[in-house]
Amino acid sequence: MPPSSSSRNTDGYDLVLRLLFGVLAVVVPLSHLAWLSGNITAYLTGTSWAPYQPTNALLHPEQVWHDAGETSLLIGARIVPVLLLLALGAGAGVLWARHKNRSGGRKKINGMAKARDIEPLMAKAITDKARSLRPSLKDSKHIDAKDTGILLGNLQGSRHEVRMGFEDVAVAIMAPRSGKTTSLAIPSMLGAPGPVLLTSNKAAGDAFTTAYEARARAGVVWTMDPQQIAHAAREMWWNPLASATTLDGANRLAGHFLAASVDASQQGDFWSKAGSNILSQLLLAAALDERPITDIMQWLAFPADRTPLDILRDHDFAAVAAQLKGTVEGPPETRDGIYETARQYASALLNAEIAAWVTPQKDVPEFRPEQFVTSTDTLFLLSKDGGGGASALIAACADSVMRAATAQAERAGGRLDPPMLAILDEAANVCKISDLPDLYSHLGSRGIIPITILQSYRQGQKVWGDAGMDAMWSASTVKVIGSGIDDPDFADKLSRLIGDHDVETTSTSHSESGKSTSVSMRQERILPADAIRALPKGTALCFATGMRAAMLDLRPWYREPGAEELSAASARASQAITARAVAKHAPTQSDLGLAT
Numbered sequence: 001m002p003p004s005s006s007s008r009n010t011d012g013y014d015l016v017l018r019l020l021f022g023v024l025a026v027v028v029p030l031s032h033l034a035w036l037s038g039n040i041t042a043y044l045t046g047t048s049w050a051p052y053q054p055t056n057a058l059l060h061p062e063q064v065w066h067d068a069g070e071t072s073l074l075i076g077a078r079i080v081p082v083l084l085l086l087a088l089g090a091g092a093g094v095l096w097a098r099h100k101n102r103s104g105g106r107k108k109i110n111g112m113a114k115a116r117d118i119e120p121l122m123a124k125a126i127t128d129k130a131r132s133l134r135p136s137l138k139d140s141k142h143i144d145a146k147d148t149g150i151l152l153g154n155l156q157g158s159r160h161e162v163r164m165g166f167e168d169v170a171v172a173i174m175a176p177r178s179g180k181t182t183s184l185a186i187p188s189m190l191g192a193p194g195p196v197l198l199t200s201n202k203a204a205g206d207a208f209t210t211a212y213e214a215r216a217r218a219g220v221v222w223t224m225d226p227q228q229i230a231h232a233a234r235e236m237w238w239n240p241l242a243s244a245t246t247l248d249g250a251n252r253l254a255g256h257f258l259a260a261s262v263d264a265s266q267q268g269d270f271w272s273k274a275g276s277n278i279l280s281q282l283l284l285a286a287a288l289d290e291r292p293i294t295d296i297m298q299w300l301a302f303p304a305d306r307t308p309l310d311i312l313r314d315h316d317f318a319a320v321a322a323q324l325k326g327t328v329e330g331p332p333e334t335r336d337g338i339y340e341t342a343r344q345y346a347s348a349l350l351n352a353e354i355a356a357w358v359t360p361q362k363d364v365p366e367f368r369p370e371q372f373v374t375s376t377d378t379l380f381l382l383s384k385d386g387g388g389g390a391s392a393l394i395a396a397c398a399d400s401v402m403r404a405a406t407a408q409a410e411r412a413g414g415r416l417d418p419p420m421l422a423i424l425d426e427a428a429n430v431c432k433i434s435d436l437p438d439l440y441s442h443l444g445s446r447g448i449i450p451i452t453i454l455q456s457y458r459q460g461q462k463v464w465g466d467a468g469m470d471a472m473w474s475a476s477t478v479k480v481i482g483s484g485i486d487d488p489d490f491a492d493k494l495s496r497l498i499g500d501h502d503v504e505t506t507s508t509s510h511s512e513s514g515k516s517t518s519v520s521m522r523q524e525r526i527l528p529a530d531a532i533r534a535l536p537k538g539t540a541l542c543f544a545t546g547m548r549a550a551m552l553d554l555r556p557w558y559r560e561p562g563a564e565e566l567s568a569a570s571a572r573a574s575q576a577i578t579a580r581a582v583a584k585h586a587p588t589q590s591d592l593g594l595a596t
Helices: 007-042 055-058 070-103 113-119 124-135 180-193 207-218 247-261 272-286 295-301 307-316 319-329 330-344 351-358 389-409 457-475 489-496 529-533 562-584 587-596
Strands: 150-155 161-164 169-171 196-200 219-223 378-382 419-423 446-455 478-481 500-511 514-525 539-544 552-553
Touching: 007 055, 007 070, 113 124, 113 150, 113 161, 113 539, 113 552, 124 161, 150 180, 180 196, 180 207, 180 419, 180 446, 196 207, 196 389, 196 529, 207 378, 207 562, 219 389, 247 272, 247 330, 247 389, 272 295, 272 307, 272 319, 272 378, 295 330, 295 351, 295 419, 307 319, 307 351, 319 330, 319 351, 330 378, 351 389, 378 389, 389 419, 419 478, 446 457
Parallel strands: 169 446, 169 478, 196 378, 196 419, 219 378, 419 446
Antiparallel strands: 150 161, 150 552, 478 539, 500 514, 539 552
16 A cells, blocks of 8 residues: 555655754854854954854854954854864764774674673672682782783673683683684783693794793793794603502593593593503503603503513502503403504603603703692693694693692682682693593682683584583583684574573554554564674673673783783794794704705
């Protein structure tokens, strides 16, 4: 049905009304500017100040300033007001653009958490919580923000800082180049009040170079770089057998070699379990006899060597010795298969450069986890993706630090103060701690704050299995989801967790009797899966236990105060890595002699 004449008239009235408001928005400020500018011009030219007449000043300036010349009126009441109005408009535009940039230029999403919905993560609540968790802060009149919790970002479109407390444990799922290092790992390290552990598979231009100098001012910086990612000099060594003097400790150490070599789905087969058992028994023997870990490679190469059997018996591990003897004296085909599996798991120890980091070194200090957890030192654990046995040593070292921190917390009354931050970046590649999901259930209550950073949910499932990854996800009190989520099932799961909201729908109908409007309510997803997939860089979703999901504006370190100093420090550290790499690969005198 064609629209009636009454509806056409109504639409015309609306257009005229909008046009009228637009004209007033220009004319009213312009007339006042004309009056003000004209009076200033009159004063400067010696003419008397005119009374308040903005309309006449704009339309008939010669009637307001009788004695003023035409040129003065043209400039003062015509040109200058227009220029001033344009300048004010441009200034307002700049301020609005800055406001939009500060909020990411993004539209707020209805239904997401507001400040009151996540109050426990806001400044006042997080400060009060820090006082109760950290006895050292109880009587402090002023507490720095970095001592209250770990900055996650700002609530979108606001200046409200969102922080996770020092009893939270977190999982961050962020695709490459979505801000996981620049907006999460590095700011967390820079603000950490206690010891910091970081695992990574990169050095130049990453957390290692950016935070190195800043963390060096806080305490000693330890760097374990067995595969020479940063070409770091070997200025430390760590004894992985220190915690392997019990069967449980040896089993954990062997489990790291297993996890580094085999995915979770394959760890239950006969050869994997048998190889891990042999490795555990030999590690136990080496630890009990205070031998270097590399001795197990000699025993693996020669199964008939009775040395590990004698050591186990001498230290009252007769049952373990019997198991080892049974394998050695079993069918040759089975024995050789088991030993070959174990050799593959520990093969990185055949590399002398890697082995040097975990065997006693003269004139090089030993890294002791029990001392580290009571300091403000920093430990960088670097390994390449798919590092096999090398990544097993990285995982074992990180695990030993967290277990030492747990023991120290128990001795200190239950919690570490200051807390320890463990940033497990690229955890699924270089730090495969098999029972990390189980550790999540109690680390936060000990003042040990892990942040496991993954590129996708499926990456975690590959390492810990479906049940393990689900357990870690459920145990995490804070979950940060960045841009680049391309898994449709996971995106839909997140969309369901965020929930639905009521949307008002207005419908208009026209008839001969006029126009009628009806309003109805319907529910729709606050953030559908396709919107989660399209999250812009610089934003992240935050899920905190017992609170609505919040949208965050991330705070990359290079936009914060002091960024220039950090950038310069990062450049120096990167140049040092390059210099070490060049020096290492530079031709020697003998090479030059052969070349000539």
